[in-house]
Amino acid sequence: MVTVAGAIVGAAVGGWTNDRFGRRFSILVADFLFFVGAVIMAAAPSPTLLIVGRVFVGLGVGMASMTSPLYISEASPAKVRGALVSTNGFLITGGQFLSSLINLAFTNVHGTWRWMLGIAALPALLQFILMLLLPESPRWLYRKRREAEAEAIMRKIYPAQEADKEIQALKDSIEAEIKEEGSSEKINITKLLKTKTVRRGLIAGVGLQIFQQFVGINTVMYYSPTIVQLAGFASNQTAVALSLVTSGLNAMGTIVSIYFIDRTGRKKLLIISLCGVILSLGVLSGVFHETTSHSPNVSKQETSHFSSYTCPDFSLATTNWDCMKCLKASSPDCGFCASGTNKLFPGACLISNNTVKDLCHSEGRLWYTRGCPSRYGWLALIGLALYIIFFSPGMGTAPWIVNSEIYPLRFRGVCGGIAATANWISNLIVAQSFLSLTQSIGTSWTFFIFGVISVVALFFVLVFVPETKGLPIEEVEKMLEQRDVHFAFWKKQAGESEKKANTNV
Numbered sequence: 001m002v003t004v005a006g007a008i009v010g011a012a013v014g015g016w017t018n019d020r021f022g023r024r025f026s027i028l029v030a031d032f033l034f035f036v037g038a039v040i041m042a043a044a045p046s047p048t049l050l051i052v053g054r055v056f057v058g059l060g061v062g063m064a065s066m067t068s069p070l071y072i073s074e075a076s077p078a079k080v081r082g083a084l085v086s087t088n089g090f091l092i093t094g095g096q097f098l099s100s101l102i103n104l105a106f107t108n109v110h111g112t113w114r115w116m117l118g119i120a121a122l123p124a125l126l127q128f129i130l131m132l133l134l135p136e137s138p139r140w141l142y143r144k145r146r147e148a149e150a151e152a153i154m155r156k157i158y159p160a161q162e163a164d165k166e167i168q169a170l171k172d173s174i175e176a177e178i179k180e181e182g183s184s185e186k187i188n189i190t191k192l193l194k195t196k197t198v199r200r201g202l203i204a205g206v207g208l209q210i211f212q213q214f215v216g217i218n219t220v221m222y223y224s225p226t227i228v229q230l231a232g233f234a235s236n237q238t239a240v241a242l243s244l245v246t247s248g249l250n251a252m253g254t255i256v257s258i259y260f261i262d263r264t265g266r267k268k269l270l271i272i273s274l275c276g277v278i279l280s281l282g283v284l285s286g287v288f289h290e291t292t293s294h295s296p297n298v299s300k301q302e303t304s305h306f307s308s309y310t311c312p313d314f315s316l317a318t319t320n321w322d323c324m325k326c327l328k329a330s331s332p333d334c335g336f337c338a339s340g341t342n343k344l345f346p347g348a349c350l351i352s353n354n355t356v357k358d359l360c361h362s363e364g365r366l367w368y369t370r371g372c373p374s375r376y377g378w379l380a381l382i383g384l385a386l387y388i389i390f391f392s393p394g395m396g397t398a399p400w401i402v403n404s405e406i407y408p409l410r411f412r413g414v415c416g417g418i419a420a421t422a423n424w425i426s427n428l429i430v431a432q433s434f435l436s437l438t439q440s441i442g443t444s445w446t447f448f449i450f451g452v453i454s455v456v457a458l459f460f461v462l463v464f465v466p467e468t469k470g471l472p473i474e475e476v477e478k479m480l481e482q483r484d485v486h487f488a489f490w491k492k493q494a495g496e497s498e499k500k501a502n503t504n505v
Contacts, residue, residue, distance in 0.1 A: 001428060002051055006058020007065065008424040014063035015417015019410075022144075023071035023137040026063055031128035034060030035121045042118025053117075060124070066403075066420030070412060073404035074137040077158055078472050082261035082401050089397040090254035095123070096221075097247040139473070142170055143409050166472065173409065173474040192411060197480040201406040204465045205419040208270075208399035211457035213426035215277055216450035217391055219434040220384065221246065228381070246388050253392025265469035266398045267461065273394020274458040280390060281451035283383035287376050289444035295323035295372035299346035302339065306348055309356045314349040321349060323372035336373075338366040343373040371443075395457075399423075405468050408477050 010030070017026045037056030044050040069085045076084045103116050138157070141150035150170075155163045192198050224246045260269055298321040303310050311334035314321055323336045326349035335352035337360040339345035350356045352369050360367045399419075407415040437446040468476050 001432065003054045003058040003061065004424060004428045004431065006055040007062030008058075008421055008428065010059035010062025010064075011066050011420035011424050012062075012417055013059075014066050014420070015414040017063070018067055018070065018140075018413030018416065020413075022140050023067055023074065023413075024131060024134065025136075026067040027071060027131050028128060030060045030064035030067060031124045031131065032060075033057070033063070034124040035128065038118055038121035038124065042114045042121070057120070062420065062424055065400075065423075066416045069400040069404040070416050071137055073401070074139040074412075074473070075135075075153075075157060077162070078470055080262060081405065082266065082469065083258045085401045085404055086254060086257040086261050086397045089400065090251060090258060093247070093251040093254045093392065093396070097244070097251050100244050100247055139170060139409055139412075143174055147171075169472055169474045170409075173477065192415070195408070195411070197408050197477050198411050198415060200480045201408075202415055202418065205399075205403040205406055205415065206422045207460055207464060208402055209419045209423035210426045211453070211460060212395050212399045213423060213430050214450070215274075215391070215395060215454045215457055216281070216387075216430065216434075216447070217396070218427050219430055219450075220387060221250070224384065228384075246384060249385055249388040250392045250396070253389055254397060257393040257397040260393065261397065261401065262469060265467050266402055267465055267467040269394040270398050270461045270465065271394075271458065273390050273396075273398070274454055274461065276390025277387060277395065278451055278454045278458065280383050280387035281447050281454060283386065284380060285444050285447040285451060287374075287380045287383060288442070288447060290376050291372060291374040291380070292324050292442060292444060295374070296336075296338070296344055297322050297346040298326050298336070298349040299339075302337075302346060303348040303350065306337065306350050306356070306359065309350045309359070311349040311351055323347070323349075323368065327369065327372065333369070335360075336368040338368065338373050340365050344375060347373075402465065402468065405471075405473050405476055406466065406480070409473075 010033070014026055014030070017029065033056050037053045037058075037060060040053030040056060041050055042053075044053055068088050072085050072088055073081055099120075102119060135153045136149070138150040138153040141147075141153070151167055154167055154170075157163075158166050192202065257269070264272075298314060303314065311326060311329050313329040313331060313334065314326065326334050326336050329349070333352040334349055335356065337348040337350055337356075339347045340363055343366055347365070348360075350360070357367045366373065403416055403419045434446065437449070466476065466479060471479070
């Protein structure tokens with residue numbers, strides 16, 4: 001988890017570098033850090049240097065995670081801004097799927113892990129070179145009094161009839177900002193919280209980033225092979241293959257986001273996404289409850305067949321055992337060798353090690369250490385697939401899009417850094433606690449907790465998250481300034497649509 005820890009620091013520092021040195025500079029630094037980290041990992045002669053390399057990669061990932069959406073958002077026309085930021089998400093999820101395939105390709109190559117880690121340096125190097133050919137964010141340039149450069153870039157981005165209007169809106173926004181706050185560049189937490197638009201933006205932005213993790217997405221992605229085994233599929237190869245499917249579904253869901261984000265809007269997509277996530281988590285919780293409460297019994301006759309390897313705790317037991325009770329034995333760890341006739345019939349509870357595993361397999365039996373045989377395992381796979389399908393188009397991409405457009409220009413970098421840092425801290429907490437939760441309260445209750453958090457997230461989106469579809473970034477700030485937080489807060493006021501229509505005539 002040192003990579004995630006590095007990402008936390010990278011996101012926090014990235015907020016400062018974005019406002020101080022620019023979006024383009026921050027992406028170049030992130031690429032450099034990632035490249036160095038990948039090279040160090042590939043060449044590492046010791047575990048210590050391998051950890052150092054992972055820290056560098058984490059720093060680069062954290063900085064890029066908040067900078068890339070911001071850069072794309074500020075350099076995009078409002079009508080396609082959401083789709084372009086979603087494309088960034090697709091390239092990330094598509095890259096995760098591609099990296100899994102690449103890892104499989106290198107499985108039988110000499111020095112496997114070095115190739116797997118080292119090849120990651122190539123995309124970082126390619127992006128670094130390409131970023132040298134791209135301009136800085138025009139909005140950051142304008143804020144730094146480099147108006148001529150900013151206007152030249154904006155005239156390339158927007159059609160001729162829209163460029164002057166966008167430039168004037170940006171100019172008015174910055175002049176009002178400077179008039180209200182003064183020309184001082186110093187930013188502190190007190191100033192952030194005292195500024196109404198920033199405070200409201202942070203509530204929505206940071207809240208979305210925290211909920212994105214606490215509804216369980218990275219638990220599903222990190223531990224999908226484990227979840228598949230918990231559902232009763234014993235084969236490691238099957239579990240890894242099915243986890244590849246989840247990566248593919250995640251990438252496909254992001255394509256859906258690209259199409260719908262600027263048509264249905266951020267808020268509607270978030271609501272639909274969370275409703276689907278709640279349904280999926282309910283299915284997963286129910287399936288795992290059924291799996292654990294109706295697992296096959298342990299047979300003394302079947303176990304005596306492997307008498308030399310009988311689980312010590314089972315030998316001392318005075319009550320009937322089932323598969324789940326066998327897997328919870330811990331002195332030493334034990335596994336369940338399913339019946340050779342039918343995996344749902346009573347099986348054997350044995351010491352868990354590679355020798356016993358191979359012995360079990362040699363008789364054509366299945367070996368379970370994380371989950372038990374179940375006739376409902378396929379339902380868990382459906383729940384897992386539904387979760388990914390509903391999560392990725394909404395909760396997967398919308399939090400990054402909203403955070404890239406919701407803050408006033410002067411605070412955009414540091415606020416985006418705060419939100420991204422919250423995301424990575426939440427990521428670390430959920431990833432570190434998932435397996436402990438499944439061991440202490442069970443997989444069913446763990447997914448139930450994620451479901452309850454998803455319900456809270458749904459109400460949060462309804463109350464606090466703005467609809468920014470099609471709005472120029474400067475207009476988002478005005479919306480935050482003028483309205484109060486309640487259920488109707490994010491709805492358009494009467495006549496607002498007409499006013500906007502008239503200004504576009």
